[in-house]
Amino acid sequence: xxxxxxxxxxxxxxxxxxxxxxxxxxxxxxxxxxxxxxxxxxxxxxxxxxxxxxxxxxxxxxxxxxxxxxxxxxxxxxxxxxxxxxxxxxxxxxxxxxxxxxxxxxxxxxxxxxxxxxxxxxxxxxxxxxxxxxxxxxxxxxxxxxxxxxxxxxxxxxxxxxxxxxxxxxxxxxxxxxxxxxxxxxxxxxxxxxxxxxxxxxxxxxxxxxxxxxxxxxxxxxxxxxxxxxxxxxxxxxxxxxxxxxxxxxxxxxxxxxxxxxxxx
Amino acid sequence: xxxxxxxxxxxxxxxxxxxxxxxxxxxxxxxxxxxxxxxxxxxxxxxxxxxxxxxxxxxxxxxxxxxxxxxxxxxxxxxxxxxxxxxxxxxxxxxxxxxxxxxxxxxxxxxxxxxxxxxxxxxxxxxxxxxxxxxxxxxxxxxxxxxxxxxxxxxxxxxxxxxxxxxxxxxxxxxxxxxxxxxxxx
Numbered sequence: 001x002x003x004x005x006x007x008x009x010x011x012x013x014x015x016x017x018x019x020x021x022x023x024x025x026x027x028x029x030x031x032x033x034x035x036x037x038x039x040x041x042x043x044x045x046x047x048x049x050x051x052x053x054x055x056x057x058x059x060x061x062x063x064x065x066x067x068x069x070x071x072x073x074x075x076x077x078x079x080x081x082x083x084x085x086x087x088x089x090x091x092x093x094x095x096x097x098x099x100x101x102x103x104x105x106x107x108x109x110x111x112x113x114x115x116x117x118x119x120x121x122x123x124x125x126x127x128x129x130x131x132x133x134x135x136x137x138x139x140x141x142x143x144x145x146x147x148x149x150x151x152x153x154x155x156x157x158x159x160x161x162x163x164x165x166x167x168x169x170x171x172x173x174x175x176x177x178x179x180x181x182x183x184x185x186x187x188x189x190x191x192x193x194x195x196x197x198x199x200x201x202x203x204x205x206x207x208x209x210x211x212x213x214x215x216x217x218x219x220x221x222x223x224x225x226x227x228x229x230x231x232x233x234x235x236x237x238x239x240x241x242x243x244x245x246x247x248x249x250x251x252x253x254x255x256x257x258x259x260x261x262x263x264x265x
Numbered sequence: 266x267x268x269x270x271x272x273x274x275x276x277x278x279x280x281x282x283x284x285x286x287x288x289x290x291x292x293x294x295x296x297x298x299x300x301x302x303x304x305x306x307x308x309x310x311x312x313x314x315x316x317x318x319x320x321x322x323x324x325x326x327x328x329x330x331x332x333x334x335x336x337x338x339x340x341x342x343x344x345x346x347x348x349x350x351x352x353x354x355x356x357x358x359x360x361x362x363x364x365x366x367x368x369x370x371x372x373x374x375x376x377x378x379x380x381x382x383x384x385x386x387x388x389x390x391x392x393x394x395x396x397x398x399x400x401x402x403x404x405x406x407x408x409x410x411x412x413x414x415x416x417x418x419x420x421x422x423x424x425x426x427x428x429x430x431x432x433x434x435x436x437x438x439x440x441x442x443x444x445x446x447x448x449x450x451x
Contacts, residue, residue: 085313128362141394198360224417
């Protein structure tokens with residue numbers, strides 16, 4: 001991409017026809033500028049040599065350079081921002097895990113030595129296909145509370161990021177325990193045994209006492225799943241791929257889709 | 266560097282072929298990069314500005330009838346400016362691949378009446394935090410929050426602001442005909 005041409009004339013050579021983005025202003029030959037800033041093709045150069053005209057021409061040339069910068073910036077902006085936003089929305093993004101609800105899988109030392117940073121894969125959940133044992137990030141249905149009130153009937157998240165009160169776009173990271181149709185035993189939910197409704201799933205944090213999850217607010221709608229945590233990318237000594245693993249005592253008792261009963265394998 | 270005139274025979278054919286290949290490759294790469302760029306711009310437009318939705322079903326009559334095309338804007342959802350009385354498109358809580366179009370009757374904290382018109386004792390429910398209460402305009406033929414409860418706010422996709430088809434009904438949408446929208450004091 002050639003930017004450093006003289007903006008005040010174009011050369012209509014065959015090679016330049018491909019440069020559609022180049023400024024194609026043509027102007028009469030008498031305003032063409034030569035290497036010294038003075039115009040070429042003018043028979044008598046002395047009438048241009050007064051300081052005001054030369055200043056005007058130099059300023060015009062600099063304005064042209066400024067306009068080139070602005071044009072380059074704007075065109076780069078309109079390429080970079082949509083591509084970045086699309087990649088973050090559709091493919092993957094990176095997030096820091098806060099809180100102790102997923103110990104020991106994530107943040108094993110808490111926030112003392114620095115939290116884990118995970119890579120969240122959005123492409124793999126584009127059809128809302130999650131597996132039991134996956135660690136997923138879910139849009140929380142509650143706004144972040146200031147940690148002075150710890151009501152269990154509220155749906156707060158463990159990640160108390162400071163946000164404006166009207167913004168519910170908090171995300172929580174938990175493990176998928178059961179999918180729709182599964183019959184499970186709950187830990188502290190209002191029903192002891194529960195069949196997960198259609199279109200919902202059941203999430204729990206690995207650290208059972210310190211986790212606000214489906215045992216507090218019930219099954220979560222599949223439309224709220226945001227991404228699947230696939231890798232831990234920071235700190236470097238914890239680089240690993242996160243494998244789906246379900247603790248054996250939390251496996252569903254039965255999988256029941258209406259009138260067909262399948263055993264959980 | 267040899268100029269093209271000095272190559273003869275097979276060398277000339279090879280260099281011409283290589284040049285054609287390079288040109289085709291350049292054109293393909295240019296085309297692919299344009300496609301990626303405009304695809305990303307289209308994604309941003311549909312995700313953050315608005316999208317066109319074709320509605321089906323009788324639950325929002327007479328405001329929106331089946332096979333109407335409406336425009337739903339996404340900005341108020343991202344800026345959390347959904348109000349009572351807005352018609353919203355949300356993901357269905359029971360099937361994330363399906364979308365439902367209903368009116369917001371109550372936001373979090375509002376007290377909604379859950380009993381039907383024929384019940385003697387009126388029951389009320391408070392909409393929990395982070396949820397909204399949705400009802401269709403056609404109360405007799407609509408499954409909405411009265412049957413499946415409040416819907417999480419994060420499932421809302423956009424707010425319907427304009428009806429585009431049929432053309433004789435082009436324009437903004439009407440207020441709720443049911444009178445069940447909760448009025449907020451502020």
